[in-house]
Each structure stands twice: as structure tokens, then as C-alpha cells.
Amino acid sequence: MFDVAIKNGLCFINGEFVQANVGIRGNRIVYVGRDEIRGDIEIDTSSSFVLPGLFNAHTHLAMTLFRGFAEDMPLMDWLRKKIWRAERKLTPKDVYWGSMLGILEMLKTGTTGFSDLYIHMDEVAKAVGRTGIRAVLCYGMADRGDVERAEEELRIGEKFIREWDDAFEGRIKAIFGPHAPYTCTPEFLKLVKEKADKIGCSVHIHVSETQWEVEEIKKQYDQSPIRMLNDVGFLDWNVVIAHGVWLDDEEIAILAERKVSVVHCPVSNLKLASGIARVSDMVEAGVNVALGTDGAASNNTYNLFEEIKLTSLLQKVRTGRADIIKAGEVLQMATRNGYAAYRLNGGEIREGMLADVVVVDGRRHNFTPMYNAINAIVYGSFGCEVRHVVVDGKLIVEDGEVLTMDEVKVIEKAERIVEKFRE
Numbered sequence: 001m002f003d004v005a006i007k008n009g010l011c012f013i014n015g016e017f018v019q020a021n022v023g024i025r026g027n028r029i030v031y032v033g034r035d036e037i038r039g040d041i042e043i044d045t046s047s048s049f050v051l052p053g054l055f056n057a058h059t060h061l062a063m064t065l066f067r068g069f070a071e072d073m074p075l076m077d078w079l080r081k082k083i084w085r086a087e088r089k090l091t092p093k094d095v096y097w098g099s100m101l102g103i104l105e106m107l108k109t110g111t112t113g114f115s116d117l118y119i120h121m122d123e124v125a126k127a128v129g130r131t132g133i134r135a136v137l138c139y140g141m142a143d144r145g146d147v148e149r150a151e152e153e154l155r156i157g158e159k160f161i162r163e164w165d166d167a168f169e170g171r172i173k174a175i176f177g178p179h180a181p182y183t184c185t186p187e188f189l190k191l192v193k194e195k196a197d198k199i200g201c202s203v204h205i206h207v208s209e210t211q212w213e214v215e216e217i218k219k220q221y222d223q224s225p226i227r228m229l230n231d232v233g234f235l236d237w238n239v240v241i242a243h244g245v246w247l248d249d250e251e252i253a254i255l256a257e258r259k260v261s262v263v264h265c266p267v268s269n270l271k272l273a274s275g276i277a278r279v280s281d282m283v284e285a286g287v288n289v290a291l292g293t294d295g296a297a298s299n300n301t302y303n304l305f306e307e308i309k310l311t312s313l314l315q316k317v318r319t320g321r322a323d324i325i326k327a328g329e330v331l332q333m334a335t336r337n338g339y340a341a342y343r344l345n346g347g348e349i350r351e352g353m354l355a356d357v358v359v360v361d362g363r364r365h366n367f368t369p370m371y372n373a374i375n376a377i378v379y380g381s382f383g384c385e386v387r388h389v390v391v392d393g394k395l396i397v398e399d400g401e402v403l404t405m406d407e408v409k410v411i412e413k414a415e416r417i418v419e420k421f422r423e
């Protein structure tokens with residue numbers, strides 16, 4: 001007898017779909033196989049797909065409040081003229097409701113865990129606690145060359161980790177989040193890395209997102225962002241970089257050698273005209289590549305199925321090879337690789353893994369006819385086919401309805417908050 005029994009589904013296991021039953025006890029998958037199983041909660045998944053939970057490895061969750069607020073602008077203008085100004089008006093309560101809206105959207109589209117870098121992170125942590133989703137959270141730090149500010153930022157970042165790491169039976173992992181090499185000095189980044197090693201936590205940072213950034217760092221330090229970070233001893237197996245759009249061969253080799261994970265955010269990179277990352281080259285070099293949406297202001301959704309499809313398509317057009325980054329590979333980036341980047345024992349349907357599982361309705365017009373389940377999911381999903389979501393062994397979404405939140409209330413709250421941003 002299991003706590004949850006997921007029966008008769010086609011399960012994504014080791015890169016392919018196979019018929020299996022999945023037994024969950026506590027917050028772990030404890031059985032995967034063909035035996036008849038029973039559970040306190042039984043989910044019949046005939047004619048459905050059973051996926052490991054999707055992991056959105058780079059978000060600024062409460063930016064749901066800026067969805068559609070500043071469009072058709074390049075990154076630096078977008079940040080300086082619109083986003084950073086509006087963010088100064090954000091209160092902790094705003095961040096709570098903006099995060100609730102983001103989590104609502106993620107759960108409904110099969111995301112069971114995410115990594116968030118933002119401000120007022122206590123509120124994000126509360127929203128995670130309330131809704132039952134899994135998260136890796138960090139306070140976004142930037143010293144901007146000011147020694148006093150560096151100390152203060154590090155103090156806030158460290159306090160957040162002390163207070164929230166392992167909260168809600170381990171559903172929250174708290175880490176360090178220095179913003180980027182153009183907002184943080186090498187001295188500060190070195191200090192952050194040393195602290196992270198001492199505490200035993202990961203570090204998340206934006207790197208080489210735009211050509212502007214690479215030129216700016218070269219002007220300041222006479223070398224590229226990746227080489228500068230490597231020189232100060234920042235790059236390591238516990239470091240996860242977002243974007244990595246502008247990398248040369250040697251930098252990719254450095255990332256592979258230092259075992260740094262990279263989060264590819266194709267929609268945001270395209271929308272801000274940042275460029276197309278060399279994902280297939282990174283994969284070939286042995287870099288762990290995960291997928292993220294970035295903030296909702298530059299996306300505009302947290303629907304990871306969009307990133308899944310685009311990742312594969314962009315590499316095909318970039319390399320001129322239709323056989324590159326196959327469907328099964330990209331589905332693993334969205335699941336296993338995201339969990340692995342942050343050293344979480346999940347993203348796979350396998351005994352011993354965290355019980356984060358998604359059931360997708362297979363009987364849909366966009367999945368018909370069904371020649372191959374992996375291709376159907378990767379190239380044919382809208383995200384709205386997600387029926388049930390289990391996170392940490394608990395059923396959080398049932399028949400498309402999020403059980404842990406009042407959807408109407410969340411939408412109304414968000415609408416009321418954004419009044420102050422309208423001009």
C-alpha cells in the first residue's frame with residue numbers, strides 16, 4: 001500500500017516512454033514497475049503521459065506583475081528606463097501576490113520546482129510554503145562597487161539562507177544570488193563564492209547574457225565575463241549560470257571542466273534580442289544545460305513547454321542541422337538537468353527520487369494521431385494538457401485545478417496591485 005499510486009500510465013523513464021505504475025510513499029518515489037499497486041490516493045493515468053516534474057531553473061517570479069509592462073525594448077533600456085524604476089515601488093506584499101500568480105501558472109503547466117532570484121524573498125518563501133511547490137531561492141545581490149553596500153547585501157543574502165534553507169520539510173533550498181558581473185565586483189563575487197563553499201550552498205548568477213555585457217566587462221577587466229569569473233575562483237560545480245548566450249569555444253570548455261551548470265532561457269533571449277545560446281555545443285562539451293523562462297516581464301509566461309520546443313528548434317536553425325538536440329534530450333533538460341543543476345534528487349521517475357510527478361492528458365486534438373509520445377509532448381504541447389501534479393508526494397493539482405490556492409483571489413489581488421504601475 002502506497003500513499004499515492006499512479007497507475008497504468010506511459011512514463012518518461014531514461015529518455016523514453018514505457019508503461020509503468022508508480023508508487024509514492026512520503027515525499028519519495030519508492031516503486032516503479034509493472035506490478036499491480038494500491039494507494040490511499042489512486043490516480044488512473046490510462047491514455048495519459050506521466051512525466052517527472054518540470055524544473056524552471058531561472059525565474060524572477062513576482063515579475064508576473066510586470067507582464068506586458070515594457071515591451072519591444074533592448075535589455076539595458078528595458079532595465080534602466082522601465083523595470084528598475086518600477087521595482088522600487090514593489091512592497092513585500094506585492095511580491096507575495098506576484099509570486100502566487102507565478103506559482104499558479106507554473107503548477108498549471110506542469111512545473112514542480114523553480115529557481116528564483118529576486119527581492120523581498122521572505123515573501124516568495126511564504127508563497128512556496130503555502131502552495132506546496134518546490135523552490136530554490138536566493139536574494140538578488142548587487143554591490144555596484146560600493147564596499148558598504150557589499151557588506152549589507154551579503155548580510156541580507158546570508159540571513160535569508162539561515163532563515164529559509166530546508167524550510168517546509170526541505171521543499172525550499174536557499175542559496176546565494178549575486179546578480180551579474182556588471183552589477184557585482186570581482187572582489188564581491190569572490191567573497192560570495194567563499195561564503196557559499198563554507199555554508200555548503202549553491203550560487204546562481206546571470207552571465208554573458210548580451211554582447212553589451214561582454215564588451216563592458218572586457219573594457220573594465222580586460223577579459224570576458226567567464227574568464228574573469230574563472231580567474232577569481234568563482235566557477236565551480238556548485239555554480240549555476242543563467243543565459244551564457246555569448247560564449248567562445250574556450251569558455252564552453254572552461255564551463256565543462258569546472259562542472260558549471262547553464263540555464264538556457266530562449267524566449268527571454270529572443271524577446272530582448274540578446275542572441276541564441278550555443279546549446280548544442282555546450283551539450284557536446286559535457287555542460288549540464290537546464291531550461292528557464294527568466295522573469296515574466298521578458299517572456300511573458302512561466303510555461304516551460306514553450307522553452308522546451310524553442311530550445312530544440314533554435315539549435316536546428318542555428319546549426320543548419322535538423323537532427324540536433326532531439327526531443328528526448330530537451331525533455332531531460334527541462335526535468336532531470338534542472339534538478340541536477342541545483343543538486344536536488346529529482347526530475348526522474350525512478351525509485352528513491354523526490355516524488356515530483358506530472359500527469360499530462362494524452363487524448364487531445366494536438367496529440368492526434370499519436371505516432372511517438374516524446375515528439376508529441378516536445379513539439380505539440382501547449383502546456384494546458386497538464387491534468388494532475390504531485391509535488392513532494394502531495395497531490396497539488398487535480399484535474400487542472402490547483403488545490404492549494406484560490407485562483408480568482410490571486411488574479412484579483414494582482415490586478416489591484418498593478419494600478420500604481422499604470423501611467
Ligand SMILES: [Zn+2]
Nearest residue numbers: 206242294295
Ligand atoms: Zn534573469
